Amino acid sequence: MSQEQDQIDVAPRPPGARLVRPTVVERWRALREASGPVDIGALDALWADLAVVEASSLLGSWRGFALPTGHPLERVLARSRWHGKRFVALDDAKPLICRGPGGGLYSDTAAGKGEASLWNVEFRGEVTATMVYDGMAVFDHFKRVDENTLMGVMNGKPHLVLAEGRHFYFGLEREHVGPGSADFTHGREPGRDRG
Numbered sequence: 001m002s003q004e005q006d007q008i009d010v011a012p013r014p015p016g017a018r019l020v021r022p023t024v025v026e027r028w029r030a031l032r033e034a035s036g037p038v039d040i041g042a043l044d045a046l047w048a049d050l051a052v053v054e055a056s057s058l059l060g061s062w063r064g065f066a067l068p069t070g071h072p073l074e075r076v077l078a079r080s081r082w083h084g085k086r087f088v089a090l091d092d093a094k095p096l097i098c099r100g101p102g103g104g105l106y107s108d109t110a111a112g113k114g115e116a117s118l119w120n121v122e123f124r125g126e127v128t129a130t131m132v133y134d135g136m137a138v139f140d141h142f143k144r145v146d147e148n149t150l151m152g153v154m155n156g157k158p159h160l161v162l163a164e165g166r167h168f169y170f171g172l173e174r175e176h177v178g179p180g181s182a183d184f185t186h187g188r189e190p191g192r193d194r195g
Contacts, residue, residue, distance in 0.1 A: 024049050028145045031067060032171060038067050043153075043169045050143035050151055052128035055118040058087045058142065061097075062150070062172035073154070073161075073168040080111055085131070085140075085172060090118045093131050095140065112136075123155060136160060148174040 022030070027046050031038050064084035066074040083105055086094040093116040096108040109115060113135025121130035123141040131140040138156035145151055154161045154168040161168060 025146055028149070028151070028171075032065075034068070036068070038069050038169075040069050040166050040169075043067060043069070047143060047151060047153060047169075048124070050145060052126050053142055053144040053150065055090060055120050055129040058118060058129050058150070059089065061086045061175040063175050064097075064152075064170055064172050067169040067171060069166065069169060071163045071166060071168045073163075080108060084175070087118055087131075093118050095131055095133060116140075123153075142172070145171075 024046060027042075027049075031042060031046065062084045064077075064082060066077055068074060080096065081099040083097045083099050086097050086107070088094070094107040095116045096112040097105050098108045098111075100106055107115065112133060114133070116131045116133045119130050119132055120127050121132070121139065121141065123130065123139070129142045131142070133139070133156075136156070138154060138160055140152050140154050142150045142152050150172040152170045152172060154170070
């Protein structure tokens with residue numbers, strides 16, 4: 001604990017007053033709504049305090065967003081018009097649901113080098129839901145913020161996922177659409193000829 005934290009934690013309080021710490025949901029909202037770059041240390045600390053989640057509870061569609069830390073993947077996902085992820089079954093996960101020029105959604109299997117599957121995997125000493133990419137040494141680990149919100153951290157081969165030693169953090173919010181939504185195509189941008 002730093003000297004500053006010691007001073008804060010032992011500061012005199014009025015009789016009967018309790019130290020009130022923000023809940024994980026309040027901390028998440030503050031980071032999510034930050035107008036500028038988010039401190040990676042705050043993300044690491046929040047991750048450590050969140051509850052693990054079972055892979056089977058993730059099935060469905062999720063809207064994704066990067067938590068702005070300056071990681072290069074933020075720009076890559078913005079250029080690809082990343083919409084989120086879709087977990088149809090434990091062995092059928094679509095990591096890169098993107099929005100095509102016409103507005104339709106598609107699974108970008110080229111950028112993701114295939115698709116993925118869901119497993120319960122250990123990360124930072126805890127077993128939690130993890131999406132394992134089929135075609136590259138990349139893992140997206142998930143923890144629960146609330147019943148409709150997940151925090152994710154990308155892990156894997158350092159040259160693929162780390163930027164100056166920092167992981168890429170992102171969030172997912174549950175969408176209430178069916179896995180076979182009419183607005184979805186598989187493996188290619190909507191409107192593109194297969195040939």
